[in-house]
Amino acid sequence: MLKQANLVRDLQGDTVQCRVCEHFCVLDPGDWGKCGVRVNREGQLYLAVYGNAVAAHVDPIEKKPLFHFMPGTEALSIGTYGCNMKCRWCQNWQLSQTRRVPPGEQKETDLMPEQIIEIAENRNLASIAYTYNEPTVFFEYTYDTAQLAHEHGIKNVYVSNGFMSEEVVEQIGPYLDAINVDLKGFTNELYEEYADARLDPVKRNIAMMAEDPGIWVEVTTLIIPDLNDSDEELRQAAEWLASLDPDIPWHLSAFHPSFEMRDRGRTPKSTLDRAYDIGKDAGLRHIYVGNVMDAERGTTRCPECGIRLVERLGFTARTRWETPGTCPECGEAISGVWA
Numbered sequence: 001m002l003k004q005a006n007l008v009r010d011l012q013g014d015t016v017q018c019r020v021c022e023h024f025c026v027l028d029p030g031d032w033g034k035c036g037v038r039v040n041r042e043g044q045l046y047l048a049v050y051g052n053a054v055a056a057h058v059d060p061i062e063k064k065p066l067f068h069f070m071p072g073t074e075a076l077s078i079g080t081y082g083c084n085m086k087c088r089w090c091q092n093w094q095l096s097q098t099r100r101v102p103p104g105e106q107k108e109t110d111l112m113p114e115q116i117i118e119i120a121e122n123r124n125l126a127s128i129a130y131t132y133n134e135p136t137v138f139f140e141y142t143y144d145t146a147q148l149a150h151e152h153g154i155k156n157v158y159v160s161n162g163f164m165s166e167e168v169v170e171q172i173g174p175y176l177d178a179i180n181v182d183l184k185g186f187t188n189e190l191y192e193e194y195a196d197a198r199l200d201p202v203k204r205n206i207a208m209m210a211e212d213p214g215i216w217v218e219v220t221t222l223i224i225p226d227l228n229d230s231d232e233e234l235r236q237a238a239e240w241l242a243s244l245d246p247d248i249p250w251h252l253s254a255f256h257p258s259f260e261m262r263d264r265g266r267t268p269k270s271t272l273d274r275a276y277d278i279g280k281d282a283g284l285r286h287i288y289v290g291n292v293m294d295a296e297r298g299t300t301r302c303p304e305c306g307i308r309l310v311e312r313l314g315f316t317a318r319t320r321w322e323t324p325g326t327c328p329e330c331g332e333a334i335s336g337v338w339a
Contacts, residue, residue: 001110003050003140004106005038005166014043020139021084022163022201034196035137036099037082040260050141053111053130054095055079056119062316064159065251067215067288067300068336069178071310071317075157076120078111079132080141085161086196087184089224089261096133097259113145120154129175132161146175161195162202169208174210176235178216180251180339181206184220185228188235194227210244216337220251222288223275225264238282243269246283247303247335252276269294286335302327302334309334 007019011026018025018033027040037049042269059077061070083096090096120128128149130142135158139211146156155177162181181202184191188199209215219241223229241248252275254267272289279287289297293314300310307329311318321328324338 001050001052002041002046003321005045005047006140006171007165008045010043014040015128015215016040016045018045019165019167020136021165022198023167024165028078031291032100033137034039034329035084035134037080037137038178039293047138049080049082049138051110051112053078053116054081054330056111058123058125059129059131060317061127061129061157062312062315062317064131064157064180065182065220065288065290066157066178066216067251067298067310067312067317068220068249068286068334069153069157069299070126070337070339071312071319073126073291075127075129076116076121076123076125077118077129077131078089078145079130079135080138082134082137083161084197085134086182087259088194089222089255089258091256091258093259097212105210113148115328117148117154120149121152125154127155129159131157133163134163135241135296136160136164137221139164139168139172143172143175144173150175161197162205163197164205165203169205173209173212173215174250176209179209180220181209183219183221183237185224186233186240190228195258197249202269206241207244210248217245218249218251220253221275222253222255223267223271224255224261225267225271227264229271229275230309231274231278234278235282238284242283245335246285248284249286249288250279250284251288251290252279254289258329264313267291272297292305300334302330302332304332305330317339 009017032039081098158179191197191199210217285303298312
C-alpha cells in the first residue's frame with residue numbers, strides 16, 4: 001500500500017526530494033526513486049510497499065549476523081522489495097533488485113505494524129529484524145513498527161548497507177537497538193563501480209551509530225576474490241574500525257557466485273584466515289568468519305584471558321557464563337547486549 005513519506009523536501013512546483021538515503025533523489029510527478037519503491041504522486045512522495053512483507057520468517061539472531069546481541073534468541077525478520085544499491089553480487093537480488101513491480105504482480109503478505117507486534121508477542125520473540133532487503137528504503141514501515149515494538153518491550157534490529165541519510169539515523173536512533181552494517185569494501189571506486197553508491201556516507205553512519213550508547217553495532221564484509229581481498233584494503237578497513245572501537249565485531253563472510261557476479265569462484269578459506277589475522281593485528285578484539293563452517297572462529301572468547309564464552313556451530317549458540325557479559329575466569333566485561 002502507499003504511505004506518505006516522512007523524510008521529504010518540497011522543491012519547485014510538484015517536484016520533491018527524497019531524504020531517506022544519500023542519493024537524495026529529485027523526483028518529478030510520476031518519477032520513482034533509485035530504490036524502486038518510493039514514488040512522486042501529484043507532488044507527494046509515497047512509499048509504495050508499506051505493510052507489504054515479501055519475506056517474514058523467524059530467524060536466529062546469529063543469522064543477521066549479530067553475535068554480541070542477545071545470543072541464542074530469535075528475531076521476527078521482515079523484508080520487502082527494493083534497495084538503494086545495485087551490488088552485482090547481491091544474494092537477495094530477487095527482492096532487493098525488484099523495481100516498480102506492477103500492482104497485482106507483487107508476491108507479498110499484507111502485514112501491518114500491529115500484526116507484526118502481535119506475532120512477535122505470541123511467539124515470545126526478543127526482537128524484530130528489518131532485513132532481506134535494505135530496511136531504510138522502507139523506512140516508514142520500519143519506523144512505525146519499531147516505535148510500537150518498543151512500547152511492547154521488543155527490540156529492533158536493522159541489517160543495512162549503511163547508505164541512509166543522517167536524518168534517518170537521527171529518527172530511528174531512539175528505537176534502534178542493534179544494527180549490522182554491510183561494509184562492502186574500503187574504496188570509493190568499489191562502491192561507485194559495483195554498487196552505485198559511495199563509501200564516505202557509510203563510514204559516517206557507522207561512526208555515528210557506534211557513538212550512540214543505545215545502538216549496538218556490528219559490521220560485515222563479504223570478501224570477494226580479486227575485488228576487496230587485498231592485504232592493503234583489508235588492513236585499512238580493520239584499522240578504521242578499530243579506531244572507532246576495537247570491540248566492534250567484524251564478520252568476514254565468504255563470497256559465492258550470485259546475481260551478476262558469476263565470473264569468479266568462492267572465497268578460499270585461506271583468504272578468510274588471512275583477513276582474520278589482519279583484523280587481529282589491527283587491534284580488533286572480536287572477529288568472526290562466516291559462510292563457512294569454522295567453529296573456532298565463530299566462538300566468542302574473552303579478549304583478556306581467552307576462554308570460550310559463547311560457542312557457535314552454524315546459527316546455534318551456547319553461552320558458557322553465569323553472569324551474561326562477564327568473563328567467569330577473569331571478570332572482564334565483554335562488550336555487547338547480552339540480555
